[in-house]
Amino acid sequence: MQQALTFADVQSVKHLAKKLKQAHPELPHGKRLNLAAAELLGVRNYHELNRRFQAVIDQYLDSPSGPNAVAHCLYCDFRFAADLKGDQREHRENHERIMEVHEITGYRPGTYVEREAMKTDGYTKARSPGSLEDRIDGALLILRGWFDRSYHRAIDAGQWRKHPSFETYVALMVPYIEGIFPELAPSLAQRYGRTPGVIAHGQTNWPLQ
Ligand SMILES: [Zn+2]
Incomplete structure (x- = not known):
């Protein structure tokens, strides 16, 4: 073996x-x-x-x-x-x-420490004076950190098969992103879509079914 x-x-x-x-x-x-x-x-x-x-x-x-x-x-x-x-x-x-x-x-959601590192990194990049593309990468890192927590929670609840993919999740979070990164939200909406009303404003977890 x-x-x-x-x-x-x-x-x-x-x-x-x-x-x-x-x-x-x-x-x-x-x-x-x-x-x-x-x-x-x-x-x-x-x-x-x-x-x-x-x-x-x-x-x-x-x-x-x-x-x-x-x-x-x-x-x-x-x-x-x-x-x-x-x-x-x-x-x-x-x-x-x-x-x-x-x-x-083939995917393992990040642990707390990994997620916090993604978010810290993401906020730095998203707020940097860099190019729009770099700032969007930063926003996507923050979203990945939130997504991983939400996905981990769905695994614990035995609902991971129903959890949205990362791409779908970004669309669910675009309304919230509009509030914190109004200049980045349109590009994200263009690439991933915009789906309001599934995740309550201010929340980052996909609601368990
Ligand atoms: Zn373990």
């Missing part, structure tokens, strides 16, 4: 284990998971698969030492007490949700 394990790999092992029930009705579920893991991924058993998958997830953890330390995942942005089993499980569920979307769409 050379490549890093994916969420889809683990799902396909679970799927095969269920199918193996017909051929091996005498085996308990755990044994069928072992067979499926060995057959699909060449690992010794499901426990080994699980351990390796946990390592894939844990590689993103920023874990300061000391009592009551709070671990922070730089991939899914979850913060938790690393020594609590319940917290670990919650992190894994959260992480897998982001991973699944990332594998299906």
Whole structure:
């Protein structure tokens, strides 16, 4: 097994284990998971698969030492007490949700720190005396920061498939952009459209359905 394990790999092992029930009705579920893991991924058993998958997830953890330390995942942005089993499980569920979307769409929404960096950068560029094109790039960075928070929220709520694309989202936000960057809004409206009334004025999150 050379490549890093994916969420889809683990799902396909679970799927095969269920199918193996017909051929091996005498085996308990755990044994069928072992067979499926060995057959699909060449690992010794499901426990080994699980351990390796946990390592894939844990590689993103920023874990300061000391009592009551709070671990922070730089991939899914979850913060938790690393020594609590319940917290670990919650992190894994959260992480897998982001991973699944990332594998299906090729897109992972930025974490809080990444989003703040986009917005800071975006405001600097959008307010600069540079060319209109550079300033629009700045506005798009701000919009990307807002979009990522909105998208992350939709993933948490299990509604990411319904969340608008970035292009559609920009059109939803043009009425708000008109208030803060009136000189940039017409160009954005021309390229992405203008859709008022979906996101309330002053809000940046797509309303969950
Ligand atoms: Zn995570």
